[in-house]
Amino acid sequence: MRHLLSAADLDAATATSLLDTADRLKEALLGREVRKLPTLRGRTVVTLFYESSTRTRASFEIAGKQMSADVVNVSAGSSSVSKGESLRDTALTLSAMGADCVILRHPSAGAAHRMSEWTPAHVINAGDGMHEHPTQALLDAATLREHLGTLDGRRITIVGDVLHSRVARSNVALLSMLGAQLHLVAPPTLLPAGVSGWPVTTGHDLDAALPQSDAVMMLRVQAERMHGGFFPSAREYATWYGLSEARAARLPQHAVVLHPGPMLRGMEISAAVADSPRAVITGQVSNGVHIRMAVLYHLLASQEAGT
Amino acid sequence: MTSRTGTEAAGQRELLSAADVARTVARMAHEIIEGTAPARAVLLGIPSRGVPLAHRLATRIGEFSGATDIIATAGILDITLYRDDLRRRPTRPLEPTTLPEGGVDDALVVLVDDVLFSGRTVRAALDALRDHGRPRAVQLAVLVDRGHRELPIRADYVGKNLPTSREEEIAVLLEETDDRDAVMIRRRAQ
Amino acid sequence: MSECSERTIGHSSERSERIIGHGPPPLLLRGVRPYGEGDPIDLMLRDGVIAEAGPGLDATGAEVRDCGGLVALPGFVDLHTHLREPGREDAETIATGSAAAALGGYTAVFAMANTEPVADTAMAVEHVWRRGQQIGLVDVAPVGAVTVGLGGEQLAELGAMAGSAAGVRVFSDDGVCVHDPLLMRRALEYSTSLGAVIAQHAQEPRLTVGAQAHEGEIAARLGLAGWPATAEESIVARDCMLAAAAGARLHVCHVSSAGTVDVLRWARGRTTAEVTPHHLLLSDERLAGYDPVNKVNPPLRTRDDSAALRAALAEGVIDCVATDHAPHAPQDKDCEWEAASPGMLGLQTALSVVVETMVRPGLLDWRGVARVMSERPAAVGGIATQGRPLATGEPATLVLVDPDATWTVRGAQLASLASNTPFEGMTLPARVVTTLLRGRVTADDGKVRR
Numbered sequence: 001m002r003h004l005l006s007a008a009d010l011d012a013a014t015a016t017s018l019l020d021t022a023d024r025l026k027e028a029l030l031g032r033e034v035r036k037l038p039t040l041r042g043r044t045v046v047t048l049f050y051e052s053s054t055r056t057r058a059s060f061e062i063a064g065k066q067m068s069a070d071v072v073n074v075s076a077g078s079s080s081v082s083k084g085e086s087l088r089d090t091a092l093t094l095s096a097m098g099a100d101c102v103i104l105r106h107p108s109a110g111a112a113h114r115m116s117e118w119t120p121a122h123v124i125n126a127g128d129g130m131h132e133h134p135t136q137a138l139l140d141a142a143t144l145r146e147h148l149g150t151l152d153g154r155r156i157t158i159v160g161d162v163l164h165s166r167v168a169r170s171n172v173a174l175l176s177m178l179g180a181q182l183h184l185v186a187p188p189t190l191l192p193a194g195v196s197g198w199p200v201t202t203g204h205d206l207d208a209a210l211p212q213s214d215a216v217m218m219l220r221v222q223a224e225r226m227h228g229g230f231f232p233s234a235r236e237y238a239t240w241y242g243l244s245e246a247r248a249a250r251l252p253q254h255a256v257v258l259h260p261g262p263m264l265r266g267m268e269i270s271a272a273v274a275d276s277p278r279a280v281i282t283g284q285v286s287n288g289v290h291i292r293m294a295v296l297y298h299l300l301a302s303q304e305a306g307t
Numbered sequence: 308m309t310s311r312t313g314t315e316a317a318g319q320r321e322l323l324s325a326a327d328v329a330r331t332v333a334r335m336a337h338e339i340i341e342g343t344a345p346a347r348a349v350l351l352g353i354p355s356r357g358v359p360l361a362h363r364l365a366t367r368i369g370e371f372s373g374a375t376d377i378i379a380t381a382g383i384l385d386i387t388l389y390r391d392d393l394r395r396r397p398t399r400p401l402e403p404t405t406l407p408e409g410g411v412d413d414a415l416v417v418l419v420d421d422v423l424f425s426g427r428t429v430r431a432a433l434d435a436l437r438d439h440g441r442p443r444a445v446q447l448a449v450l451v452d453r454g455h456r457e458l459p460i461r462a463d464y465v466g467k468n469l470p471t472s473r474e475e476e477i478a479v480l481l482e483e484t485d486d487r488d489a490v491m492i493r494r495r496a497q
Numbered sequence: 498m499s500e501c502s503e504r505t506i507g508h509s510s511e512r513s514e515r516i517i518g519h520g521p522p523p524l525l526l527r528g529v530r531p532y533g534e535g536d537p538i539d540l541m542l543r544d545g546v547i548a549e550a551g552p553g554l555d556a557t558g559a560e561v562r563d564c565g566g567l568v569a570l571p572g573f574v575d576l577h578t579h580l581r582e583p584g585r586e587d588a589e590t591i592a593t594g595s596a597a598a599a600l601g602g603y604t605a606v607f608a609m610a611n612t613e614p615v616a617d618t619a620m621a622v623e624h625v626w627r628r629g630q631q632i633g634l635v636d637v638a639p640v641g642a643v644t645v646g647l648g649g650e651q652l653a654e655l656g657a658m659a660g661s662a663a664g665v666r667v668f669s670d671d672g673v674c675v676h677d678p679l680l681m682r683r684a685l686e687y688s689t690s691l692g693a694v695i696a697q698h699a700q701e702p703r704l705t706v707g708a709q710a711h712e713g714e715i716a717a718r719l720g721l722a723g724w725p726a727t728a729e730e731s732i733v734a735r736d737c738m739l740a741a742a743a744g745a746r747l748h749v750c751h752v753s754s755a756g757t758v759d760v761l762r763w764a765r766g767r768t769t770a771e772v773t774p775h776h777l778l779l780s781d782e783r784l785a786g787y788d789p790v791n792k793v794n795p796p797l798r799t800r801d802d803s804a805a806l807r808a809a810l811a812e813g814v815i816d817c818v819a820t821d822h823a824p825h826a827p828q829d830k831d832c833e834w835e836a837a838s839p840g841m842l843g844l845q846t847a848l849s850v851v852v853e854t855m856v857r858p859g860l861l862d863w864r865g866v867a868r869v870m871s872e873r874p875a876a877v878g879g880i881a882t883q884g885r886p887l888a889t890g891e892p893a894t895l896v897l898v899d900p901d902a903t904w905t906v907r908g909a910q911l912a913s914l915a916s917n918t919p920f921e922g923m924t925l926p927a928r929v930v931t932t933l934l935r936g937r938v939t940a941d942d943g944k945v946r947r
Contacts, residue, residue: 001398008718017400020400020401021400021401024385024401024402024403024404025388025401027403027404027405028385028388028401028404031410032438032439032440033438033439033440034437034438036438037388037389037438038388038389038434039388039389039393067388086828086831086832087832087833087836088831088832106833107835108833108834108835108836109709109719109720109721109787109834109835110719110720110721110787110833110834111833111834113786113787114787114832114833114834128720129720129721129835130720130721130722131719131720131721132720166720169718169720192716192717192723193712193713193716193717193723193725194712194713194714194715194716194717194718194723195717196714197714197717197718198717198718297388297398297401298398301393301394301398301399302393302394302395302396302397302398302399303394303395
């Protein structure tokens with residue numbers, strides 16, 4: 001593995017090995033005094049974010065630092081990027097400075113693919129427009145595996161703004177590859193026109209889907225979509241697609257609730273559900289660090305190609 | 308430095324039989340009892356074949372020490388993330404690390420591996436151990452010491468000293484991983 | 498469409514007067530097959546016209562070329578070219594675009610109005626026309642903007658442009674759609690007094706906000722905002738109705754979807770239409786690696802769409818092939834997909850793509866190629882001296898094609914300043930050997946003759 005550009009590029013064996021590595025890292029770091037591994041000493045990792053993000057950037061930064069990499073954060077707002085430098089020139093500049101790995105978040109789909117053609121550094125896609133967010137899908141898969149034992153044959157319902165969601169795209173690719181049965185529930189306006197080609201079933205009835213679900217993944221509804229005419233009002237959305245307490249009661253006893261965050265309590269998910277034992281949202285966050293450590297390990301530890 | 312084999316290919320020779328291995332492990336268990344008593348001993352196997360060896364030694368120690376105050380527990384210490392040759396080799400999968408109840412703080416830790424060669428694995432294990440806590444003391448037990456040290460490291464308990472040339476490979480076979488117990492020597496594959 | 502085929506435009510008579518008596522020495526083309534039909538014959542070109550046609554012509558006093566059975570076709574006419582001058586001379590100039598055209602077998606190109614500044618005044622279109630004349634490799638017919646600055650708010654001075662030396666007869670806001678139905682109605686009505694055609698870039702803007710790729714399975718997977726085919730189809734349907742009501746001539750640029758083909762079939766006789774070589778050959782499956790060389794507007798669509806476009810071109814529901822030749826400087830393609838400019842080179846690859854997609858599968862014969870690449874576009878654009886039959890007394894404006902050759906496309910070797918060809922590395926059939934404009938060789942064996 002040279003880059004992590006999309007979950008769709010992974011095969012089941014590589015994905016499983018990333019999840020296993022994350023599990024091992026989690027064990028290795030559990031209850032330790034010194035939460036630092038020497039594995040990536042002397043490697044330089046750059047986070048290059050063209051969109052604001054707290055948790056993803058922090059998660060990558062902590063992951064890099066716990067493996068002793070030197071982590072440099074570059075924000076679009078505080079660099080020559082804001083002076084109109086092209087993405088290609090930024091890529092060339094960072095690789096000239098010796099960056100071993102560039103973690104890129106960019107509003108344009110495919111930006112990480114393009115970056116990987118311009119730089120000899122390893123590229124990790126930390127979210128590219130509406131395309132993919134592969135480490136989010138990996139951490140979701142790790143969380144689901146932790147709670148459900150396996151993904152094979154498990155029924156997972158993904159709810160909300162699938163159309164604009166890179167989290168949904170990555171999860172559909174990864175979870176279906178790992179054997180899960182996926183069901184998407186969304187208003188018709190928030191399902192992509194080409195969804196019929198995806199390895200999923202789709203529907204508009206959340207109440208009917210919940211009793212059949214081993215897990216339900218609530219997607220974020222971005223504020224700018226609420227006024228884009230995709231649905232009439234936040235209240236109507238919450239009525240049909242929000243995960244209320246009463247609705248969550250329809251889930252089987254063992255089922256868990258995921259949310260990539262940040263949550264809109266009240267609209268996407270009620271506060272009571274978000275804070276209930278079946279919500280594994282903070283578990284997702286801590287798994288995020290281990291998954292990103294695993295990805296960094298797989299990309300950077302060895303200099304041998306083709307591994 | 309070890310490799311798995313089920314058949315006796317040409318140019319391959321058995322140095323220790325299954326019975327030799329059993330005798331050697333038993334003797335090492337006795338030595339560890341003498342060398343560690345009366346402390347709490349934690350045997351940490353280094354994957355892959357150090358792990359079953361550590362378990363065998365812990366079991367033997369339990370049998371031999373009877374009602375004495377020696378309690379030996381076994382765990383696993385994966386050292387992959389501490390290796391100094393990660394860059395030069397294909398990405399290695401990580402093995403689990405499991406420490407016995409109570410951790411390693413103030414314990415007498417015995418690192419267990421199958422073969423002692425350059426000493427680099429042991430150095431990585433010492434680094435890994437340091438991040439897990441502060442043992443009272445650390446000792447090293449190996450089934451085979453084949454020489455050729457590249458670091459100032461020696462074992463406290465050695466099953467068998469086997470002088471070898473660098474062109475040779477030592478393969479330790481254990482029932483848990485290889486379906487039989489034996490120690491083999493052969494020419495390094497070109 | 499008979500009502501426009503015999504139109505004579507302002508500049509053509511002036512040009513033919515200038516040329517009579519000043520042509521190159523007589524040229525005898527020995528052994529060509531007009532329209533790829535029958536046994537080879539000879540063509541004697543004298544004073545810019547085909548003076549004689551037949552087997553075994555007397556070569557006395559003429560330069561002789563042995564053509565070994567090459568296919569002779571009337572010179573190609575491109576209704577849709579972006580020459581980028583003035584404004585983006587780093588991507589293409591009238592000189593380099595003319596060279597690419599001549600090498601591609603073209604003898605006339607219509608230069609789109611979306612330059613910087615926009616070609617929305619008589620002065621602007623005359624500048625482009627004069628530069629084309631000076632360079633002299635192809636007839637450069639400027640297209641005038643429909644609205645001032647392509648702003649979609651106020652009609653440009655269509656009459657002034659029509660009455661200028663450039664004699665503009667095609668108006669288009671290409672690059673953007675004249676989407677305001679009232680403004681489009683007025684433009685169509687007004688154009689009737691000028692004998693002009695309104696060429697519409699059909700793209701409903703509200704349905705294509707931020708659109709990046711054909712709305713379908715591929716765009717959904719790649720996370721690219723969809724460009725729904727209905728955004729084209731609805732405008733084409735609307736405009737066909739408006740044109741019929743106004744008794745005006747409408748031409749639909751770069752038809753890209755099977756649905757638009759259905760609309761055109763329904764509206765037959767009320768409009769003309771073009772298809773690009775890239776929409777005939779390529780589909781949105783090429784988008785997987787996000788290489789912006791595949792970004793174009795309207796977007797590459799599905800294989801089913803391409804198949805429908807080929808069938809429609811064969812049937813005559815789509816009149817002609819137009820390249821939408823759109824050169825872009827490297828920095829406008831060497832970037833992320835959304836930031837990249839849409840457009841592809843087309844002039845030098847058009848014939849080969851048409852042969853690959855239409856002739857090889859048996860959808861068109863060489864007479865059909867002459868129809869869709871020369872005769873129909875000349876008629877739509879109102880150039881009476883182009884797209885003429887290969888017959889005695891007609892202009893010696895023609896192209897010689899080797900139908901059996903193959904070649905591999907290399908963007909860096911094309912005559913355009915830019916190199917954004919989507920056909921890079923493809924091996925394609927048929928090669929333009931020689932292009933002649935009124936008896937003068939403009940391109941020969943891959944080299945321009947200035």
